Amino acid sequence: MSISQPPTSGQRTANKAFRLSTFAFAWLSVALVVYIVCMITWEAIPAFREHGLGFITGTTWDANTGEYGILPEIWGTLYSSLLALLIGTVFGVSVAIFLTEGFLSGGVFALLKAVHLQYHPLWGRLPEQLEHLLKNLVELLAAIPSVVYGLWGIFVVIPMIRPVANYLHEALGWFPAFGTPLSGPGLLPASLVLAIMILPTIAAISRDALNAVPNKLREAAYGMAATRWEAILYVILPTSATGLFGAVVLAFGRALGETMALAMLVGNANVISVSLFSPANTLAALLANNFPEAGQKEVGVLMYAALVLLAITLIVNIIGAAILQRASKNLEEVR
Amino acid sequence: MTNAETMESTTTNTPQHDVVIECDIRELYYGNFKAVRDTYVPIHKGAITAFIGPSGCGKSTVLRCLNRMNDLVRGFRFEGRVNFLGRDIYDPAIDPVAIRRHIGMVFQQPNPFSMSIFNNVAFGLKLNRFKGNKEERVEMALRGAALWDEVKDKLHKSGLSLSGGQQQRLCIARAIATEPEVLLMDEPCSALDPIATRKVEELMLELKEKYTIAIVTHNLQQAQRVADKTGFLYVDTTEGSRTGYLVEFGDSDRLFEAPQEKYTQDYIRGEFS
């Protein structure tokens, strides 16, 4: 008699239960996102009724008088994020180019060649190993918790840049960006630390974008007698431009929502200033600072602020994802 | 050594005045892998020189030696010399980029940049800081590549919007826009359909008037149709690895009709491919 049998009813039930549960959890994860958005919106509705859109243009935050406005926070969020983005993009894209266009491995190989070790079983692997190490080190930047960056910012970055900042203020104080002295926390230290935090995001996504440029285009450029940088500037960067832009937009989304480093470094002052050295506040920092001790009334207002932050980050992130999708579609054409 | 003997019968080792590139590869390595050995090929001015041979025999590698494209492969090592204008291009003082300005290249896969047709062709002009009339140059190059009539009304459209055969002719136009002395073509028709292939072949015969051409092909009939001189490379597997070397070189008519080496005879008769 054969030992082959049709599946038992237990096996059938287990199978059915399995399929059903994957289905259920798939739905659950969608429902969770919907629930998060709805819950924050729901909690924000009373405050929205009370303060309306004037909340967004108001400039005071006073729990005693019940007057609330988040224009300074929106200003501070955009200012710090854009500044960080500027710095982070320059460094992040540089790192990506350095890693993808073989500067490191090529350079180390040339060095090894000079001492005739390039095919040594141990030393010969050094170019790849160093490139791998550098990639991991940059990724390590992303692994350090933001609260640790905040701590480092307070005790290392602020003392380090304060003399420079105050010198700039004294010498060039007429220039709006240097309009105030740096007394401690402020926009510049916050943005610097924020730039460090988004650098790995920009570097990683840019690296993917540059790697996605087909090698035959590099060959074409070099075959046309382009120098390395002519190939990078005229062919590789333009071809990966959409992907690089997507990286920048996603990093912008990160920067907008980043909380701790800003709550610790930006100074939490309800002011609007163009000065790099002025203290400021951001939406996320406002939530972090006011939520723990908020009364029932203030919680509603904070939920409203959270909704604004949610809307901004959601839009930026969706735009970023759409751009990246577009980029990969474009590159399929080139392939 | 058999290949040395055959060379004696067709060319001499001393450079002739009509030899533009004199390529003498003693040994060529990728890392520890010996890819090519003992290959001497002169590229004659105003002629089409073809490299044929079974796949993996190193014919593309030899071609890429001629404008130092192999420099992009890490671990590439070269013993021998490649003389261009009487100067060894592997001399440490030589700038490989400058070499590639004089020895252009067309690749196996059409590889237009993702920019407009015009900018694709004008790319080399940009690299050379060309100050003259770009439109005129681009038109000349496109006419030279027999593509002008097909694209003259859509020069601002992406080069990627063209068909495969058109893309390859665009790449040829891009390569000849700066009027290099020599044009290297690495299996330029392998990704094309028969009609497009025929067009590119006709183009090669036209370009011969102005340029010196070296072409790699796996298609024997193509070599027979277009090439003045042909070199046959074969793979030597005796040392346990696959090292390519030149078996026979000579005028195409002679090589296809009366091959002197047994491997060449077998290959041309189609006993292996």
Add this chain to the structure above:
Amino acid sequence: MSANIHPSAPSTPTPDTRHLEKSLRNKQSLFSFAMSAVVGILTLLALVPLFSVVLMLFYRGGKSLSFALFYELPPGPMQEGGGFGNAILGTVIMVGIAAAIAVPMGVLAALFLAETAPDSRLAKTVRFCGKVLTGFPSILAGVFAYGAVVLLTGGFSAVAGGVALSILMLPTVMLTAEEALRMVPRKMKEAAIGMGATDFQCVWMVLLPTSLPGILTGVMLAVARAAGETAPLLFTALFSNYWISAGGNVELMQPTASLAVLIYNFSGVPFQNQVELAWAAALVLVLLVLTANLIGQAISRRRID
């Protein structure tokens, strides 16, 4: 004007070939060299903060590191000594709660994405939601848990903190698990199905065991991220100066300490002892996070071998 663009060589017997030589006086070569130098320097500069952070952690944190830190309670202002034993325990418990929620949910949703209906509209929606959550500001996860748990149960608690962290873990677990499941060679699955395995048997006996390293890597990365998060805990778990267990019972519904919040609280105070403790806690936290990261990477490396 010559038809040739280059300063080309005449066809004399010994042509001038100096234009083929390398020279930094050549504008393009000089530009290329300068740009390479700039990019190299920027890349090195980008790593300076990493080394500075690590050095400071070992210098200031290592100075006050002692065994007592791991079992004593946080000191008050002006007090000497103390530790953060309760914060370590709190972090471990809350990350544990988060993992208990996010891992089953993430893996089952990933099974749906990779197996049950990979190309369905629901799958596309789930992937979209996963991406949205990946870029979700961590503070908003806290806001959500505040509304969904704190307001509902009437107080700050470890459970609220765990829920907030689970939202941040979910996308990482789900998306890496999907990728790991897709990496399983098709022929393995076909072999199992060809032998008459039900879908569940195929998943349980072939797919999950094969993709386990990849799934675990995702889980470890998510754990590493969650352990370092501060913002979602600030107003869900709050903080506590006491142990989470009272008389042997673990009190999950009480405000709970965590390393991250301890660092935040002690970073802004003028009391030297507490600041030093913040540095020591930062060192411990970073070591914890890096260990989790390294374990995750080690697992994924073994998979490649």
